[in-house]
Amino acid sequence: MSKKGTGLELPRATVGVSRWRRFRAAVDWPLIITVAVLCSIGLLNLYSATYGVRHHKKFDYQVQWMIVGTILFVIATMIDYRALVRLAWIGLGVSVLLLLVARLLGAPAAGDTNHGSTYRWLNIGGMGIQPSELAKVMVILVLARMFQDSESGGVPKRVLLLRLVALAIPIGLIAIQPDLGTATLLALIVLTVGFLAMPSVWPMVYLTLGGLLAIPILWESMHEYQKNRILGFIDCNVAPTANCWHTQQSIYAVGSGRVLGKGFLEGTQNQFNFVPEHWTDFPYSVWAEEWGFVGSAFLLAIFGFLLVWIINVALSARDRVGAVICVGVAAMTFWHVVVNIAMVLGVAPVVGVTLPFISYGGSSLLTFFIAMGLVANVSLRKHGY
Amino acid sequence: MLLKSGSGSSSSGSGLALPELHRRLKWVALVSLAAFGLLIGRLWQLQVMRGESYYERTVSNVVxxxxxxxxxxxxxxxxxxxxxxxxxxxxxxxxxxxxxxxxxxxxxxxxxxxxxxxxxxxxxxxxxxxxxxxxxxxxxxxxxxxxxxxxxxxxxxxxxxxxxxxxxxxxxxxxxxxxxxxxxxxxxxxxxxxxxxxxxxxxxxxxxxxxxxxxxxxxxxxxxxxxxxxxxxxxxxxxxxxxxxxxxxxxxxxxxxxxxxxTIDAELQRLAEKSVSHVGAAAVVIVEAKTGKIRAIVSKPSFDPNVMTGHLTHAEYEMLKTDPRKPFIDKALRATYPPGSVFKFTTMIAALEDGQAAEDEGITCVGQYELAGTTFRCNGTHGKLDMVQAVQHSCDVYFWKLAERIGLDRISEVAREYGFGAPTNLGLNGDSGGRIPTKAWYEEHQKYKVGYATNASIGQGDVEVTVLQMAMAYAALANGGKLFVPQVVERIEGSDGHTIVAYQPTVAREVKTPSDALDTWRRGMYKVANEKGGTAYDHGHFDLMPIMGKTGTAEVRKNHKKDNDERDLEGWHPTRSHSWFAGWAPAEDPDLVIVTFVEHGGSGGRIAWPIASKILEGYYTKIRPLHPVGPVDPKDPKDPKLPVAVPVAPKQVP
Structure with missing residues (x-):
């Protein structure tokens, strides 16, 4: 890879150039700009999404979260990822602990009455935090740690199994919160990283098949509302629930944007709240209604570019750990984007999966800032930092 | 910031950080493109292909x-x-x-x-x-x-x-x-x-x-x-x-x-309704003698339109529907009844017009009358009477003899001239025409017998009229021969009060009756109400002013078996005669024509006349007092000094 070559040569070839200038040249600007563009679109969209329903405070909160996120991004970039990876298991342990605490102390989220009591939130200083979001980052770091080990000749099958079980614990805890969306997403991240980083894909194929076979068992243990979401997705008439209505209204919103959109703040589906809670799970429908096919495709293209860029960083990473981190972040981003937009477009059931940097909410936002920080970290280190 | 040489710092043997990723890169590209392609395709489908219809739906979502x-x-x-x-x-x-x-x-x-x-x-x-x-x-x-x-x-x-x-x-x-x-x-x-x-x-x-x-x-x-x-x-x-x-x-x-x-006067209407409160089924029509404008029109039993308009329960509806008195049939203009003696003016006028009788001709009533082998019974044995006295006592024999001379069709002709046999054209509640039989009519239905004229001459047999028709006919008698189309709507106003259409009284026809014939009938009516022996006077005097009147007691056929089982409701019984009174006040300068009718009420003099008397008395003492107390406003259109109709000049159509 020529890029890697120049990256390594750069410090040597520019003797006398100040450390700051060398650092500035090594920083992954395309990544930062992409994230900044996404954040801008997110804020613009949130402004519209919360305009008609007078939730303007959400906009202020989101700005605050973005400031905090930027700080976390810088921290996640500066601390060497190899040092972070060493603490991965501890980090996962902490997030499992937080999940347990949320389970024991957590109260149902405000306004979340239709799901019965859920235990997704942990109250820290007046702000609700979802420990499951932190778990995503930790799982990615643990995966990096695992594949770093497997690099040197592989580990015994027993150890591998043990590690898989260890990974299954947070997933299981999240699933019984109940937050099937996040649990499924975590499982997808693990599977995707496994497929892309394991020397042989067959263990992952078996695992996937096993997971698919477990679906009937999972189905039986699911809550009624969860079943209805999926049934409602398959056929609105089978289970005419609120979710079905969400999806229907979301499709109307997207479709009614036509080619060029209705214009900023002009989306009637959005402004008059036909798609409930559209600022968290359905911001894409707001965007699609107001900016049309052109805007929708543009946003999708930005996500596409982000993914290509992260994979590119993975390919040019200086070590296996960095590459696996990038693959993990790419997988997380990919599945978030695809599942969320598919849900908005009515081709996937309604699950609580956010759209990175566009959805309102601190936990999701901070997670993605940290994740992107880790990618920037890997990108920076290839230059010898 | 520089990393010390540590674990994982060196690349794998191939020189690549993650060779597996490189190997599977095309799969990554394939899966990603497929996923993004699916999303873009779906966007295209929703926004470009179906966009217009979804746009319509979101508009109808909101508007x-x-x-x-x-x-x-x-x-x-x-x-x-x-x-x-x-x-x-x-x-x-x-x-x-x-x-x-x-x-x-x-x-x-x-x-x-x-x-x-x-x-x-x-x-x-x-x-x-x-x-x-x-x-x-x-x-x-x-x-x-x-x-x-x-x-x-x-x-x-x-x-x-x-x-x-x-x-x-x-x-x-x-x-x-x-x-x-x-x-x-x-x-x-x-x-x-x-x-x-x-x-x-x-x-x-x-x-x-x-x-x-x-x-x-x-x-x-x-x-x-x-x-x-x-x-x-x-x-x-x-x-x-x-x-x-x-x-x-x-x-x-x-x-x-x-x-x-x-044209209705709510106060008079209320008075009229109150005056029939003691009888089971009745109708009252009061019209202005000189214009044909209806001042009050009553049909009893009644209903509360507030209840009918949206609040009627099933039970209430059933009760109204099964009432044998049929509350939903307007008794003033839809239901038809035999008129009895109030109809006799047609017989008299026909005879006088034809020169077949004279006012002073004396006929002796022996209480019964024989014709073609049938005996007809009079309501009394009146002795020798002239025409005016015959009206006064309502002697049937006198009119039967007149009928014998002039025949059924002449009676019918005069009756039709006075508006019977055809709807009055008020255009309301199925305004009936009633029935004025002729020889031809009888030939059509059954064989004509000479006795039919006998019956018709006193308003019995197959003669059927409405109370409103009777009021219009008596208005013509009162005003000297103008048969009016009854009028109930004075004018139409816009919601701001300006007149859109003002309706003028319409004369249906001028009857041909000579004025001396009218006078003869009127003299009879005068005696009915104001002289001893008059069928009305004997059941109550009207002291405020001389008025005109004629009573009628119309017998009903009693061969309806079912009717005998019917209940007696407030004096209403299906076998009892209909009670009529028709007249006007004041006698010389007619203002109001009043017809009171009590269905199956009994004798006209005993039942219908006191009701009319009560209404007129109330009207000329309370609603329009003859002798007002206190100063009178000369501009008051209801100037009570004269009990004469003061027709309100209809406003011009703008």
Whole structure:
């Protein structure tokens, strides 16, 4: 890879150039700009999404979260990822602990009455935090740690199994919160990283098949509302629930944007709240209604570019750990984007999966800032930092 | 910042950090492109291919249309007293499309609806479904504040159910002149279909009886259409927002209906109704002798139009329907009755016109009369009488003898000249023509017998008339021969009070009766009411002024077996004679013509006459006193000094 070559040569070839200038040249600007563009679109969209329903405070909160996120991004970039990876298991342990605490102390989220009591939130200083979001980052770091080990000749099958079980614990805890969306997403991240980083894909194929076979068992243990979401997705008439209505209204919103959109703040589906809670799970429908096919495709293209860029960083990473981190972040981003937009477009059931940097909410936002920080970290280190 | 050489710092043997990723890169690309391609394809499908139809749907999501009911015209008496008005009410509408069984159950439970109401709601929703299931239909009219607030607060729990604050038809005088005013009801499914192209909405009430029905097109006005915007919960958005969302007119304002100003005098009407309160079934018609304008028109038994208009329960309806006195048939102008002796003027006038008799001709009444082997019995044995006395005592024999000379068809001719046998053209409640038999008519139905003329001459047999026809005929007798078309609507006013149309009295025809023949009859009428031996005078004197009158006791056929089982209701019994009185006051300068009729009430002198007397007495002492107390305003159109009709000059059409 020529890029890697120049990256390594750069410090040597520019003797006398100040450390700051060398650092500035090594920083992954395309990544930062992409994230900044996404954040801008997110804020613009949130402004519209919360305009008609007078939730303007959400906009202020989101700005605050973005400031905090930027700080976390810088921290996640500066601390060497190899040092972070060493603490991965501890980090996962902490997030499992937080999940347990949320389970024991957590109260149902405000306004979340239709799901019965859920235990997704942990109250820290007046702000609700979802420990499951932190778990995503930790799982990615643990995966990096695992594949770093497997690099040197592989580990015994027993150890591998043990590690898989260890990974299954947070997933299981999240699933019984109940937050099937996040649990499924975590499982997808693990599977995707496994497929892309394991020397042989067959263990992952078996695992996937096993997971698919477990679906009937999972189905039986699911809550009624969860079943209805999926049934409602398959056929609105089978289970005419609120979710079905969400999806229907979301499709109307997207479709009614036509080619060029209705214009900023002009989306009637959005402004008059036909798609409930559209600022968290359905911001894409707001965007699609107001900016049309052109805007929708543009946003999708930005996500596409982000993914290509992260994979590119993975390919040019200086070590296996960095590459696996990038693959993990790419997988997380990919599945978030695809599942969320598919849900908005009515081709996937309604699950609580956010759209990175566009959805309102601190936990999701901070997670993605940290994740992107880790990618920037890997990108920076290839230059010898 | 530089990393010390540590674990994982070195690349794998291939020189690549993650060779597996490089190997599987094409799979990554393939899966990613497939996923993104699917999303883009779906976006294309939704936004580009189906965009227009979804756009339409989001507009209809937000923009709703609703009818704005027009304010129905009032019905006022001649002095401006409201007989039919509108008052604010809460109407509950439901949208058939949103009315799932669950919502319906919620609605029934939350409002605590009775069985009758549930049936009504289902019927209306059925009507609404056929019309347009997305447009709310009126299911419960005129509801209380409590139910209105339940619906308003239910919000999304009762989707598609709305409360509207709308004018509601209201009859401030209750049952006063109920048959004349009529009432309103919801349309039937058939009517809704038929009237849809006339701009009716299936949820509207429609005039069902009386003036409400006959003058529907003037009263209803034109409903408006309002287009407004709602949010997801169906909550109405403010006007500023609506303005930005709705292209074109947001409001086509309704046009109020026209007011009907009647010739009816509400006070006189009330007096007349009160005067028949003691009898089971009756009709009273009071008209202005010189104009044919109806001042009061009563049909008893009656109903409360307020109850009929939307509040009638099934039980109440059944009771009204099964009443043998048939409350829904207007006894003043729809039902026909044998007139009895009040009809005798036709026989007399025919005989005088033909020169077949003279006023001073004496005929001896022996209490019975023989013709073609049949014995007819008179109501008394009157001895020798002249024509005037025959009227005074209502001697049948005298008129039978006249009939023998002139024949049935001459009586019929005069009767038809006075308006019998054809509808009066009031155009209300199925105004009947009645029946004036002729020889030809009898030949058609059965064989003619000479006795039929005998019966017809005293208003019996197959002669059938309406009370209104009798009033118009007596008005002609009173005013010297002008047979008027009865008039009940004085003028039509716009909702702002300006006259749109003023109606003039219409003369149907000038009768040919010579004035001396009229005078003979009038002298008879005078004696009836003012001299001893008069069939009215013997049952009560009228002291305020000399008046004219004629009583009638019309026998009914008693061979109806079923009738004998009927109940006796407030003096009403199906075998009893009909009681008539027809006359006018004052005798010399006629103002009001009054006909009182008591169905199966008995003797005309004993039953119908006191009622007429009471009405006239009340009118000339309280409503229009002959001797007013205190100063009189000369400008007062109701100047009470003269008991003469002062026709209000109708305003010119602008």
């Amino acid at each position: 709703k249309e609703r009818y704005v009911p027009s304010v129905r015209g009032k019905i006022l008496d001649r002095n401006g007293i409201a007989l039919a008005d509108n008052r604010p009410s809460f109407n509950i509408y439901a949208t058939p499309k949103s009315m799932t069984p669950e919502v319906r159950a919620d609605l029934v439970r939350m409002l605590g609806l009775g069985d009758d109401e549930v049936v009504k709601i289902d019927e209306r929703l059925e009507v609404g479904k056929k019309r347009d299931p997305k447009i709310p239909i009126l299911v419960l009219e005129d509801q209380g504040r409590d139910r209105a607030s339940i619906v308003e607060q239910a919000g999304i729990q009762l989707p598609g159910v709305e409360v509207h604050h709308e004018p509601y038809r209201y009859y401030p005088q209750g049952a006063l002149a109920a048959h004349l005013i009529g009432y309103m009801t919801q349309m039937t499914t058939n009517e809704a279909d038929k009237l849809a192209n006339q701009g009716y909405d299936a949820s509207e009430l429609v005039g069902r009886y009386g003036l409400e029905s006959a003058w529907e097109n003037y009263l209803r006005g034109k409903k408006g259409i309002e287009r407004y915007a709602v949010d997801a919960r169906g909550q109405r958005l403010d006007d500023a927002t609506a303005k930005t969302l709705i292209e074109g007119e947001r409001m086509v304002p309704p046009v109020s209906g026209a007011n009907l100003v009647l």
